[in-house]
Amino acid sequence: MAQLVHINSILVTGANRGLGLKLIEVLLASVNPPKHVFACYRDAGRTTDLQRLASKHSNLKLIEMNVASDTGIQSAFSTVESMIPNDGLDVLVNNAAILDKSNLCDVTSELMENSFRINTVAPLMIVKAFLPLLEKPKDNTVNGVVVNISSIAGSLMESSSLPDRYPYKCSKVALNMITKTLSIDLKDKKIAALAIDPGWMVTDMGGPNAPLSPEESARAIIDLISQLTMDKSGEYFDIYGDAIPW
Numbered sequence: 001m002a003q004l005v006h007i008n009s010i011l012v013t014g015a016n017r018g019l020g021l022k023l024i025e026v027l028l029a030s031v032n033p034p035k036h037v038f039a040c041y042r043d044a045g046r047t048t049d050l051q052r053l054a055s056k057h058s059n060l061k062l063i064e065m066n067v068a069s070d071t072g073i074q075s076a077f078s079t080v081e082s083m084i085p086n087d088g089l090d091v092l093v094n095n096a097a098i099l100d101k102s103n104l105c106d107v108t109s110e111l112m113e114n115s116f117r118i119n120t121v122a123p124l125m126i127v128k129a130f131l132p133l134l135e136k137p138k139d140n141t142v143n144g145v146v147v148n149i150s151s152i153a154g155s156l157m158e159s160s161s162l163p164d165r166y167p168y169k170c171s172k173v174a175l176n177m178i179t180k181t182l183s184i185d186l187k188d189k190k191i192a193a194l195a196i197d198p199g200w201m202v203t204d205m206g207g208p209n210a211p212l213s214p215e216e217s218a219r220a221i222i223d224l225i226s227q228l229t230m231d232k233s234g235e236y237f238d239i240y241g242d243a244i245p246w
């Protein structure tokens with residue numbers, strides 16, 4: 001299928017392992033790879049795979065960003081901006097997250113706040129910081145794309161039968177609302193915002209029994225982005241492009 005959005009530049013948070021790393025690998029191996037791939041990590045000691053990739057692909061740049069830190073986000077923005085002063089950013093993937101399964105007995109206000117900080121507040125602050133690059137005019141009909149990696153656990157309809165996981169479920173529900181609100185606020189700038197459930201994957205977070213590989217999920221997510229039109233902005237999709245009930 002013809003690409004509607006060519007990804008010339010993309011930034012992925014939490015890219016040193018799991019789905020984030022697979023997104024980077026799939027993009028770099030594509031027939032027409034992006035000119036600029038920004039892979040964000042928070043701990044330089046855990047970037048062996050990214051460094052191996054960077055030694056082979058000059059279009060890959062490793063960017064330090066602890067998403068829980070406003071100054072970390074701002075400093076990552078300044079670094080990226082200095083690398084692409086003219087091009088702007090096509091796609092921003094808010095992927096970094098933590099899974100806190102706390103039940104009613106264990107949950108504390110600190111645990112709730114920590115999950116909200118990383119899974120909800122950070123994606124919003126990252127979009128806010130990177131807006132000057134997302135809104136730069138490009139050739140694509142969709143000028144910029146924000147992909148918030150959500151979860152089926154963030155669906156009030158679908159996850160109501162799942163027990164516990166107060167921090168994770170609530171932080172992803174709120175991330176979905178951020179996505180919807182961004183889609184309204186950024187419509188005039190032709191920036192689309194999507195919430196995507198990547199499916200249950202074999203990663204550190206998903207564990208070994210999941211039915212999907214992160215590579216399958218990464219491929220499907222990149223296909224979804226490539227086929228995006230502005231009328232899909234504000235949707236909550238699975239990786240096959242089917243709408244998930246909020």
Ligand code: NDP
Binds near residue numbers: 118198202206
């Ligand atoms: P992993 O736990 O395997 O990886 C999480 C990534 O997030 C790591 O790179 C981690 O970095 C990073 N991260 C966590 N906290 C921070 C922080 N404060 N600053 C910067 N980076 C941070 O998760 P997955 O790859 O499985 O999940 C990716 C996304 O998919 C998440 O949004 C998750 O909620 C969602 N998802 C996953 C499912 C699954 O089955 N795996 C199912 C549904 C949704 P570090 O290595 O430094 O810890």
